[in-house]
Amino acid sequence: MRLFAAVLPPARAIDELAVAVERLHTLPGSGGLRWTGHDGWHFTLAFLGEVDEEILPVIEERFGRAAARQDPFPLRLHGGGHFGRRALWVGAAGGIDAMRLLADRADAAARRAGVAMEEHRAYKAHLTIARSRTGFDTDLRPYVEALAHFEGTAWTVGELALVRSNPPVPGVPGAQPRYEPVRVWPLGR
Known part of the structure; x- marks a missing residue:
């Protein structure tokens, strides 16, 4: 099974973002983008990739420990950015350091559970809202500019x-x- 660790925004945050994204659909070139579905909006913390179900209990145990060590933290959707011409995303503000720490803990938990993780790199909080369609060369800067003043609750x-x-x-x-949650753990002890 293909797994990842994530922070799932609440329905209110998704609804606010949906309004902002709908406005982006009116910009020139929006047909050159593959827009992600609202039910797929999440902040990936660590991508585990293909994992044997046999080690799922160990992953769950490790993730439970990681969640217990992390206090809840404030977050809001904020602004936007892009990765080259490949992906358009919405950023986050608030407890970014806490989110980075949670991402590091999820990555370490997966490694300790025996998952062969990719090389660890600095975490960048982002929620992907669109990807470039094959064969299109869409300039994402106007979309980022349109998202510049977006502030979620x-x-x-x-x-x-x-x-x-x-x-x-x-x-x-x-x-x-x-996407389907396999298991969710509360943060904090």
Whole structure:
């Protein structure tokens, strides 16, 4: 199964972001982007990749410990950015240092559980809202400029989620990956 650790924004934050993203659809070139579905909006903390179900109990135990060591923290959706011409994202503000620490703890928990993780790199809090379509060369800067003043309502991050990623249905135009939480742990002791 394909797994990742994540922070899942609450429905209110998703609704606020949906309004901002809907406005982006009116910008020139928006057809050159593959927009992610609202149910897939999340902050990935650590990508575990393909994992044997046999080690899932060890992963769950390690993630439970990581969540217990992390206090809840404030967060809000804020502004936007892009990775080259590949991906458009919304950022975060508030407890960024705490989120970075939670990402580091999730990465370490996966490694200790025996997951062969990619090389560790500095965590950048981002929630992907669109990716460039193959064959399109969409300039993402106007979208980032449109998101510059976006400020979501703050909430308290109180959970660490282990999420399963199911690939899109092959041959179905516009099909999106489907995400399902496998397990969620409260933060703090």
